[in-house]
Amino acid sequence: MADVIAQNPLTAGLSASLIPQPCTLVIFGGAGDLSARKLLPALYNLSLDGVLPANFAVVGFARNELDDSSFAAFARDGIQRFSRRPVADAHWAEYARSLFYAPGSFADPQAYAELKRRLEKIETEFGIPGNRVFYLSIPPSLIATCVDQLQAAGLVADPREGPISRIIVEKPVGRDLASARAINEVLARAFDESQIFRIDHYLGKETVQNLLVLRFANSVLEPLWNSKYIDHVQLTVAEEEGVGTRAGYYEEAGACRDMVQNHILQVLAMIAMEPPWSLAAENIRDGKLNLLRCLRPVAGADVDKQVVRAQYGPGYYHGEDVPGYRREDGVRRDSTTETYVALKVLIDNWRWAGVPFYIRTGKRLPKRASEAAIYFKPVPEILFNTNRDELLEPNVLTLRIQPDEGFSLRLSSKLPGPKVRIYPVKMDFHYGATFGDSSPEAYERLLLDVMAGDATLFMRRDAVEASWAWIGGVLDAWEASRTRYVPEYAAGTWGPIEADRLIESDGRRWRTL
Amino acid sequence: MTTLVASESRFVSLAAIERELARPWQHPGGRREEQTTRALMGxxxxxxxxERERAGLEREVAQIVPHYPTRALLLVVDPAxxxxxxEASIALQGCIRGSSLQICGELVIIGAGGPGTPRLASVARAVLLGDLPTSLWWASPEAPPLAGELFSQLAELADQVIYDSAAWADPLRQLVVTATxxxxxxxxxxxxxxxxxxKLWRRIIAQSLDPTLAPGALEGIEEVHIEHGPHALTQAWLLSGWLALRLGWVPRGGxxxxxxxxxxxxxWPHGRPRVEIRRHPEGEPDIRTVRIVTRVDGRPVTFxxxxxxxxxxxxxxxxxxxRARDRLFESSVxxxxxxxxxxL
Incomplete structure (x- = not known):
């Protein structure tokens, strides 16, 4: 009897990366804002690049009364407005051919039965072997309904056999630990953890993906990546925009839930995690989880010492008057929802003992900027660093997540001339300037990863719950304080004076971005 | 061979400043060997x-850029x-080296009337490049602290505040305010x-009166006569302050x-020196001459x-x-x- 082939000999010479499987992507809330701004443009760009599976279709599923052609028009409009590349007429017909729409209420079993029939027909037409990816671009309150209906309609396949069924859930998963667990339980009723992709688009940004490359593919950095050489780290996620049309969501969430619990803690975990022993998704996710478990709890009286929250007041945005948060449409006049939060975080492990991670995020700040800045310890106060009035500025490695993705390293250099004068210089790397083409949008990479079954850049259940458990200490303390006063900062400024005091009390300053 | 080049300034919306400035070097296009790079120190x-002051200042900034590649934000605040x-306009300045263009000056000109003044700091915050030293040059002929809220807000953004007391109309009063x-x-x-x-005056005085070259010259100073052009009273005043400070002279009256x-x-223990400052009706706003009457080895000498x-x-x-803090300046002021x- 011939030996069984244990390893596929046909993969020799091919890329080791996972290959997107032929599938149908069903977008719940397909006629919504995220779909128009991000998902459909991302799929279009993937299509232009020829990296989508050959057998692929998109089905928009929502209550809106659209048909296939009006959904295609909706997609084209979104792509024209938000895609990094314009609509190419030569390619459009090919892309639009794969767009379908199924109207229906998320709570109506009939709609799911109809969706199933439609999917089967499309799969036959496109030669798709029953693989389905469900993207829940819907409010968290509807997740349970949709998951239960999907299961009841027989749309979820067993992960151990048959075609692929995967589900994508948008952040935030829940609004606290209890609700996150509840959502995770709902998902687990119908899907195996390997089928669940909790998406946080920040993790699809080139710079975030590059974090692991930067740390573990360059011999100069990793030996310095610890408390012996690093003084502190600053993580900033600054938004220019106000609450806009999202007041309903934001009033319930606030900056801490909206940004810190997910984006920022995930980036922090990638910066600070121990080296994984392989690049397998589970190893990296284990590494991040271990880091999250090392965060020193901030709760009770420590919250006032280590956390600052604030709301934007009236001010200026690009020279125009803008109202304060409490004057925005849909916001309660006595709201205490924070639009800004600054935290000092400590990591209780061997590598990071005593190194503070300062985090700040807010709306209506002077510019849109997300970055992580690693401050190295200063050189000793000898040789070039003897002037106590003008100590040398420390080396800083800055990882720009958006906009203008890239990184820079600040060094001290001698100014040209006969005298020894030291000046800080920046060595700058810009993705756009170096690699030419604009970087793919985060959603492009992430959607492709789901189709390929690569969960590296997605949040695992235990990590989501660990994040909520940690941030819960802060949220509980705020809840218990029942304060009616939240400090204000003028729109268009870098935040409240209280946040300056938070870092200045440690003898440090926030970076100017 | 290096050739300096500058683009025409063009109006842009406030929201588009960053995008427009980044365009040439971030999305260079063209052939690989025709790279566009950017040099920026701060x-x-x-x-x-x-507007009248603006023309002169714009010229000066353009002359500074080759020595100090910079993003310059020129705020023209006209209370009248x-x-x-x-209004915002931008212009680029650079130099061509071989087939490469190096941008070394990004000039953003913001014009505002009196009512627009409170908004300017927010525009500056959005336009400044992060993680680079920031200097505020108060080029208006008034002491910076007298400019009120705008100065306070802009100074907050800066590591260094530069001003020129030579232009002050009421120098002594403004000197008092600024010193505070x-x-x-x-x-x-x-x-x-x-x-x-x-600085050159301080150096030449220090070297000429050095005890190794002119023994007893410092102790023997009897009179110092400083003559200056219009608008240079504070310069002369600061030079006197420096001299008095370094020699330990105690002011008795003026x-x-x-x-x-x-x-x-x-x-002071060696006598009662006198300083006389006189203004010339015409000329550059700088010190013109310094005359020091003293004794060297007991003999009267005039430097x-x-x-x-x-x-x-x-x-x-x-x-x-x-950008080092100048303690000597602070004490002299x-x-x-x-x-x-x-x-007064």
Whole structure:
């Protein structure tokens, strides 16, 4: 009897990366804002690049009364407005051919039965072997309904056999630990953890993906990546925009839930995690989880010492008057929802003992900027660093997540001339300037990863719950304080004076971005 | 071979400034060997009060850029203009090296009338490049602290505040106000270009009266005569303050002289030196001559110095790269304030 082939000999010479499987992507809330701004443009760009599976279709599923052609028009409009590349007429017909729409209420079993029939027909037409990816671009309150209906309609396949069924859930998963667990339980009723992709688009940004490359593919950095050489780290996620049309969501969430619990803690975990022993998704996710478990709890009286929250007041945005948060449409006049939060975080492990991670995020700040800045310890106060009035500025490695993705390293250099004068210089790397083409949008990479079954850049259940458990200490303390006063900062400024005091009390300053 | 080039300035919306400035070097296009690069050492916020001042300041900034590649934000705040709108224009300055273009100056000109003034700081915050030293150049002929909220807000963004007391209309009063601000300026380093321009004077006086070359010359100083052009009173005043400070002279009193001029008497263990400052009706706003009457080895000697001071552009460019706190300046300003208060 011939030996069984244990390893596929046909993969020799091919890329080791996972290959997107032929599938149908069903977008719940397909006629919504995220779909128009991000998902459909991302799929279009993937299509232009020829990296989508050959057998692929998109089905928009929502209550809106659209048909296939009006959904295609909706997609084209979104792509024209938000895609990094314009609509190419030569390619459009090919892309639009794969767009379908199924109207229906998320709570109506009939709609799911109809969706199933439609999917089967499309799969036959496109030669798709029953693989389905469900993207829940819907409010968290509807997740349970949709998951239960999907299961009841027989749309979820067993992960151990048959075609692929995967589900994508948008952040935030829940609004606290209890609700996150509840959502995770709902998902687990119908899907195996390997089928669940909790998406946080920040993790699809080139710079975030590059974090692991930067740390573990360059011999100069990793030996310095610890408390012996690093003084502190600053993580900033600054938004220019106000609450806009999202007041309903934001009033319930606030900056801490909206940004810190997910984006920022995930980036922090990638910066600070121990080296994984392989690049397998589970190893990296284990590494991040271990880091999250090392965060020193901030709760009770420590919250006032280590956390600052604030709301934007009236001010200026690009020279125009803008109202304060409490004057925005849909916001309660006595709201205490924070639009800004600054935290000092400590990591209780061997590598990071005593190194503070300062985090700040807010709306209506002077510019849109997300970055992580690693401050190295200063050189000793000898040789070039003897002037106590003008100590040398420390080396800083800055990882720009958006906009203008890239990184820079600040060094001290001698100014040209006969005298020894030291000046800080920046060595700058810009993705756009170096690699030419604009970087793919985060959603492009992430959607492709789901189709390929690569969960590296997605949040695992235990990590989501660990994040909520940690941030819960802060949220509980705020809840218990029942304060009616939240400090204000003028729109268009870098935040409240209280946040300056938070870092200045440690003898440090926030970076100017 | 390096060739300097500059683009025409063009109007842009405030929201588009960053995008437009980044366009040439971030999305260069063209052939690989025709790379566009950017050299930048810092941010410069320069503030003036009228279109007339703007032309001169723009010229000076353009001359500084080759020495100090910078993103310059030129704020033209005209209180006489009652428009609430804010206008922005941008221009690039660079040099061609071989087939490569290196951008070394990004000039953003923001024009605002009186009602638009409160909005300017928010525009500056959005336009400044992060993680680079920022200098505020208060190029308006008024002491910075008298400019009110706009100055406070812009100074917050800066590591260094540069001003030129040579242009002040009421120098002694403005010196008192500024000295108070300098003493409490915290992390911002204060720099008066008039003081920096006097550096050569300090050096030549220090070297000429050095005890190894001229024994007893310092102890023997009886009279110091400083003559200056219009608008250079504070420079002369600061030079006197420096001399008194370094030699430990204690001011005894001062009086205004017809002419116009100021006379000062000091006291120290070696005698009662006198300083007389006189203004020439015409000429550059700088010290013209310094005459020191003293004794060397017991013999009467008069040192007479005449110098061509460094230009404002050269001094500004030097100051932008040398951001160290100048304790000597701060002490000299403090003493000059004491002297000014006595005659006011």
């Amino acid at each position: 941010n410069l916020i320069a503030v003036c009060r009228s 203009n009652q428009s609430a709108g804010i 601000w300098v003493s409490g300026s915290g992390r911002q380093v204060a720099s008066d270009l008039a003081w920096r321009r006097a 009086k205004l002289l017809p002419g116009p001029g100021v006379s000062w008497s000091f006291e 007479r110095f005449e110098l061509q001071a460094a230009g404002r552009v050269a001094v500004s460019a030097e100051r932008l790269t040398d 403090a003493l000059a304030r004491t002297m000014a208060e006595a005659v």
